[in-house]
Amino acid sequence: MKLIYTGGILPFIILFICGCNSNPSGRINRQASVGNNASLPENPLEMTPMAVSLQAEAKTMSTLYGNSIASKRLNEVANYAPGSVVYLVTWKEKADSEWFGARIPDRVATIERVSIDGKGQKSYTFFKGPAWQEGLLLKGDREAIILSIPIATSP
Amino acid sequence: MKFKFKIILCIACLVLLAQLIRPEELSTAKAQTAKTLTGVPKEVANVFETSCFDCHSAQTNLRWFDKITPANFLVASHIRDGRKALDFSQWDSLATPQRNAMLYFALNGILSGEMPLSSYTALHPSAKLKEKDIALLKNYFLNNLVSKPGDAVSRVGQPKVKEVKNSPNGVAYLPGYRNWKAISSTDRFDNGTIRIIFGNPIAVKAIHDGKTKPWPDGTVFAKTAWKQEKGKDGNVYAGQFVQVEFMIKDATRYAGTKGWGWARWKGENLLPYGKTVKFDSECISCHRPERNNDYVFTTPLDIKDFKK
Numbered sequence: 001m002k003l004i005y006t007g008g009i010l011p012f013i014i015l016f017i018c019g020c021n022s023n024p025s026g027r028i029n030r031q032a033s034v035g036n037n038a039s040l041p042e043n044p045l046e047m048t049p050m051a052v053s054l055q056a057e058a059k060t061m062s063t064l065y066g067n068s069i070a071s072k073r074l075n076e077v078a079n080y081a082p083g084s085v086v087y088l089v090t091w092k093e094k095a096d097s098e099w100f101g102a103r104i105p106d107r108v109a110t111i112e113r114v115s116i117d118g119k120g121q122k123s124y125t126f127f128k129g130p131a132w133q134e135g136l137l138l139k140g141d142r143e144a145i146i147l148s149i150p151i152a153t154s155p
Numbered sequence: 156m157k158f159k160f161k162i163i164l165c166i167a168c169l170v171l172l173a174q175l176i177r178p179e180e181l182s183t184a185k186a187q188t189a190k191t192l193t194g195v196p197k198e199v200a201n202v203f204e205t206s207c208f209d210c211h212s213a214q215t216n217l218r219w220f221d222k223i224t225p226a227n228f229l230v231a232s233h234i235r236d237g238r239k240a241l242d243f244s245q246w247d248s249l250a251t252p253q254r255n256a257m258l259y260f261a262l263n264g265i266l267s268g269e270m271p272l273s274s275y276t277a278l279h280p281s282a283k284l285k286e287k288d289i290a291l292l293k294n295y296f297l298n299n300l301v302s303k304p305g306d307a308v309s310r311v312g313q314p315k316v317k318e319v320k321n322s323p324n325g326v327a328y329l330p331g332y333r334n335w336k337a338i339s340s341t342d343r344f345d346n347g348t349i350r351i352i353f354g355n356p357i358a359v360k361a362i363h364d365g366k367t368k369p370w371p372d373g374t375v376f377a378k379t380a381w382k383q384e385k386g387k388d389g390n391v392y393a394g395q396f397v398q399v400e401f402m403i404k405d406a407t408r409y410a411g412t413k414g415w416g417w418a419r420w421k422g423e424n425l426l427p428y429g430k431t432v433k434f435d436s437e438c439i440s441c442h443r444p445e446r447n448n449d450y451v452f453t454t455p456l457d458i459k460d461f462k463k
Contacts, residue, residue: 028365028454028455033457033458034456034459042461045459048334053349054349056391061342071334075315096452098267099452100259100293101345102341102342104342150310152351152392153313154313155314155316
């Protein structure tokens with residue numbers, strides 16, 4: 001009895017050892033990373049993260065990023081100033097394989113850009129990600145929706 | 156022949172004598188009356204009771220071979236370390252959110268393949284979890300233990316805390332993390348929070364260069380948690396600030412804590428978390444299943460510079 005059980009563990013130990021050596025350079029969430037093939041003028045992931053949101057029905061999660069002018073709103077209560085550029089990156093969610101109880105970004109669904117020029121004129125651009133599907137985004141004035149996302153504030 | 160017999164007799168005597176030396180915990184431990192996890196359905200509680208309670212509660216039910224010296228010393232050390240990491244005996248004194256956190260902690264210990272200890276299931280095969288036990292647990296969690304977001308509260312600005320006290324282990328607060336990059340975000344339905352994991356420039360470069368095993372000295376992660384709040388549009392947003400946690404890599408300075416300086420500041424007043432210098436053993440214990448990934452859970456985003 002004892003022997004069978006101890007013997008049964010061995011293959012698992014061997015599997016386990018192989019499992020850790022297979023990727024010596026560490027893990028990266030490549031499919032959620034934004035590549036520069038989407039004709040984007042800049043990489044939104046390089047900007048300052050300002051807010052996060054979840055869309056339960058579409059099973060997506062988003063992060064709002066801002067340039068240095070937009071991200072002043074992390075510290076002051078004010079409207080977006082001229083020169084602000086914000087991006088809303090929306091990913092499909094997936095279960096976190098490391099923690100039952102968490103969901104993390106999967107493939108990129110959409111990237112939206114809103115900029116405010118020197119005269120206060122706003123413009124909106126839409127980029128389709130590999131996980132884009134019809135009906136993923138809340139309908140309406142996307143520009144206004146994005147600019148009214150509540151900032152994730154910290155003390 | 157006679158000589159061999161003498162040796163066997165000697166060994167037998169030694170083994171018998173050794174039985175007089177016993178770990179104190181085990182000889183003083185009384186058989187506790189069975190206590191169940193109140194509020195949890197019987198079949199779910201049963202799984203934990205059968206497979207975990209021997210090492211993670213006051214209710215140890217030892218077999219005869221567990222009580223033989225020297226095995227009993229190993230058993231005693233398992234119980235000591237096991238209860239330090241997770242103690243189901245505290246169940247009755249915990250509020251619902253802490254109970255839920257304990258259950259998720261336990262389930263993740265099982266899913267990571269760490270628990271119950273394989274050295275234990277080798278001798279206690281009935282403690283081994285079957286596929287159907289794990290399915291039963293997952294199903295119960297997803298149907299009963301999923302946090303619902305609260306209603307949105309309007310909030311105007313967030314006063315900054317001027318002076319933040321050090322963590323009990325001496326780690327100092329790092330105020331500039333909001334200017335770092337987001338290496339991931341998580342929707343934590345186990346406790347109803349939404350999180351951003353920030354990485355400092357050293358972390359971001361290490362990811363891009365594929366040099367994260369181990370992470371280089373100077374790497375810092377900051378993880379912020381906010382309560383989930385449901386907006387009028389039905390989307391969930393980051394509401395009240397809950398806490399910020401740091402992991403600061405310095406293989407020499409923090410050699411005693413797996414190479415990382417661990418710290419957590421809670422609430423809008425940023426009060427340092429932890430009662431003693433060694434509070435961080437709690438962090439390490441939960442991050443331990445990630446020891447092959449340098450104790451880091453997050454699978455980070457690669458943040459490319461498009462101009463290069």
